[in-house]
C-alpha cells in the first residue's frame with residue numbers, strides 16, 4: 001500500500017504567527033504517521049513559514065520574482081519548516097528524509113510543472129519516507145513562482161503509483177455553505193459557491209486551489225482534519241472524497 005499524504009501548513013504551524021511551528025499539532029501528526037508502516041510520501045505546505053514571505057515578495061503560483069534575496073527568504077523558510085517536520089518524524093523512528101523541490105523542479109512559460117520523481121521512487125524502494133514541501137520553482141519568463149504542496153501531491157500520486165491520497169488540513173473536509181462536511185465532490189462547479197480562499201495568509205488558493213488540484217488526479221483523494229489522520233492512515237475514508245472524471 002503506497003500513500004501520498006499532505007500535511008497542511010495550517011496544521012503544523014501557527015499560521016498567523018510568522019515562522020512558528022505548532023509543536024503540539026506537529027507532534028500529534030507525527031505520532032499518527034509513526035503508526036503507519038507501508039510506503040509513504042509526505043508533503044507539507046507552507047503555513048506561516050512560506051506564505052508570509054511569499055506575500056512580502058508578491059510571489060504566487062503565477063506571479064514570480066527575479067529577486068534572489070526573495071528566493072532565499074521563501075525557500076529558506078520552507079527548508080526550516082521541512083527540517084522541523086523531518087525531525088519530528090525521525091524522533092518517532094520514521095525513516096524520514098528531506099526533498100527540496102526548488103532544486104529539481106521547473107515550470108515552462110505555460111506554467112506546466114516538470115517535477116523529476118525518480119529520486120522519490122528510489123527513496124521509497126529503499127525504505128525511506130521522502131518528505132517534500134511546498135516551495136518555489138524556477139518558472140520560465142517569471143523568475144520563480146510558488147509551487148504548492150497540493151500541486152506536488154497531484155504530480156507525485158501517479159509517479160509513485162499511490163493507492164491512497166490524503167490531504168490533512170485544519171478543517172474536517174470541504175464544507176458547504178452551512179459549514180457541514182460535503183461527503184464527495186466530483187466537479188468544481190458543485191462546490192464553487194461554498195469555496196473561499198484561506199482564513200490565513202495563503203498565496204496558493206486555500207481550499208478552492210486544493211479542490212481544483214485534486215480533481216485533476218486520476219485517483220480519489222481524501223480531504224480531512226487532523227483528528228482524522230489516524231483513521232485515514234488506517235484505511236478509512238474520513239472527510240470529503242474528491243474524485244474528478246478521471247478518478248471514477
Ligand SMILES: Nc1ncnc2c1ncn2[C@@H]1O[C@H](COP(=O)(O)OP(=O)(O)OP(=O)(O)O)[C@@H](O)[C@H]1O
Pocket residue numbers: 007008009010011044045046047048051149168169170171173174175176194195196197198199200202204205206207208210
Ligand atoms: N468551503 C470550504 N471548505 C473548507 N475550507 C474552506 C472552504 N472555503 C475556504 N476554506 C478555507 O480553506 C482553508 C484550507 O486551505 P489552506 O490552504 O489554508 O490549508 P492547508 O493546505 O492546510 O495550509 P497550507 O496551504 O499552508 O499548506 C481552511 O482553513 C478554510 O479557511
Ligand SMILES: C=C(C)CCOP(=O)(O)O
Pocket residue numbers: 009044045046047050051054074078133134135136146147148149150203204
Ligand atoms: C508558500 C510556499 C512557498 C509554499 C506553499 O505551499 P502550500 O501551503 O502547500 O500551498
